[in-house]
Amino acid sequence: MTRLLPAFVAIPLVMAFVLPIFGKKGKSTATVLANLATVTLLILAIASIGKSGVYEVGNWSIRVGIILVLDGLSSLLLLAISVVSAAAMLFSARYMEQYTAKAKYLSLFMLMVAGMNGLVLSGDIFNLFVFLEIASLASYALVGFGCEHEELEASFKYMVLGSIASTFILFGIALVYGNTASLNMACVSKAIQSSGLNPGLAFALALFIVGFGLKAALVPFHAWLPDAHPSAPAPISAMLSGILIKTLGVYALARVVFNVFGVSVQIGWLLVALGVLSMVAGAFLAIGQWDFKRLLAYSSISQIGYVVLGIGLGAILIAEKANPAWASLAILGGLFHLVNHSVYKSLLFLTSGSVEMSTGTRQLKQLGGLAGRMPVTRTACTIASASIAGVPPFSGFWSKLILVIAAVQAHFYWIAAIIVFVSLCTLIMYLKVQRHVFLGELPENLQQVKENRGPMLVAMIFLALLCVFMGLLVIVPSLRANILDPAVKVLTDGPKYWAPILKANMFATEGKIL
């Protein structure tokens, strides 16, 4: 498996440069190739479950070279990325016919996937930055893909804030290198553990939290998300909301805070505060929206709050040396919610795309009564809404239940109350969607609306089935032990996590170089 690690980056990267060659005439060939690539990545990701390994790029030793690390957390994220990208790519096969330059779209899509895959595999902090920039640049271009007034404006806004975030992160990396004389995460973490956190490193940590917080759109930094996500084409909205903010924001933040710097009570509380703020503010702002995709975008902010809350709760419990089982449970809730959210939010964005393609509008006030006209879209949307609102037995219920149990166990009763309250707000906003899009009277101008056919339906049904059965990931012990528990263990181990990797690889190459 270790030898296959570069394929996660190489396949989409090569595809990104091959696809534009096909141009206008070979559009269908390019689409088929792109779909093959995403499905191959999905198969590779499924094969990587439960495995771990270190790949030394160019066979340089761990101290001087770049390494790719596969562990529980990476393979969980890889799985989420490839599920969402496979579904979004299938959906785009038909949806993107309305745009010109489809081959360029496919190329940017692949570039984004390559960036995200590289980011979750990277064991080198500067390499992480490079992949983050690859994914971000592709997403800036994709947000402005329609080249209309709103899209360009949103893209500019997104790009300015994204560039500030990237500069902050690079500044933080420079400070880390200046203080620890290494860029490898394992070596950096070892140096920080032995020397403690000096002011330079503390400033670097602050820069990382702001930078990754901007990328994750946590509430004080969320201004770009509600513009950028609705402006992109629907499959790209699904990718952005579903997975990009999580890999670029939450995953990178968790990796840096837990595995490189080590958690402290203050950082844990900071994460909990950001999470709670995002949950509440995102939910309130979402309820007032009348644009379908804008509502979904605000709800993404609210849901990303849940993930950060779970991880922050775990950080507090680890730092306070409370019962390790409590910390594991909180982090499990956060990570499971991350996976769940990537599935149902991308499904919701795909259904919004399907509705928009058939009716030509996404204003809730102009829609209505589509239940009879678009039965499959309706069913998919209802399943996803029930899931995000936490209706049992759909996936969202289980992750929220775990979060509530974790909060109550650790005696944070007010957090449990907030989780339940925001869940109610979520239910209200999705009832609003159901009421205004699928129920009620069919407006005059929508009498001729037809359901979309072909790959768009397949993509939606695939994700809807996942929504129904994702709960099994925690209920079935063997699935949980293989997929979720290793990911949780990576974070609960903290800086100690790197020790075996360092030991195995340092001695093997000692004396060969330097």
Next chain:
Amino acid sequence: MPYALCFLLFTIGLYCVVVKKNLVKIVIGLAVMEYAVNLFLIMLGWRTGGTAPIIDKTYIEPGTTGKILDSFINTSVDPLPQALVLTSIVISLGSLALIISICIRIYEKYGTFDITEIRRLRG
């Protein structure tokens, strides 16, 4: 002291991005921020009176196979930040090209560079 000036340059860039109303000036602010970080990286590896980090035969200890003289290690500048800066310059070139082309398209659509007039999105 040079680090403080470098940080000042960074804050000037950030100020420019936050306060200025003109799209192109915002982009210039972003570029200034990136230069400040690049400068910081270069200064990390800088050593007054240091030599270029290029090894030739005169720097290898006589009689050993490839052991480098301590005098070289103690005088050469750190090459790694230079490699990082090279990468980061390439990345900022790419993002600068993209953001400038978005600015041009915005100017075509709205006929202005003033962000107070480019306000279709809100809420």
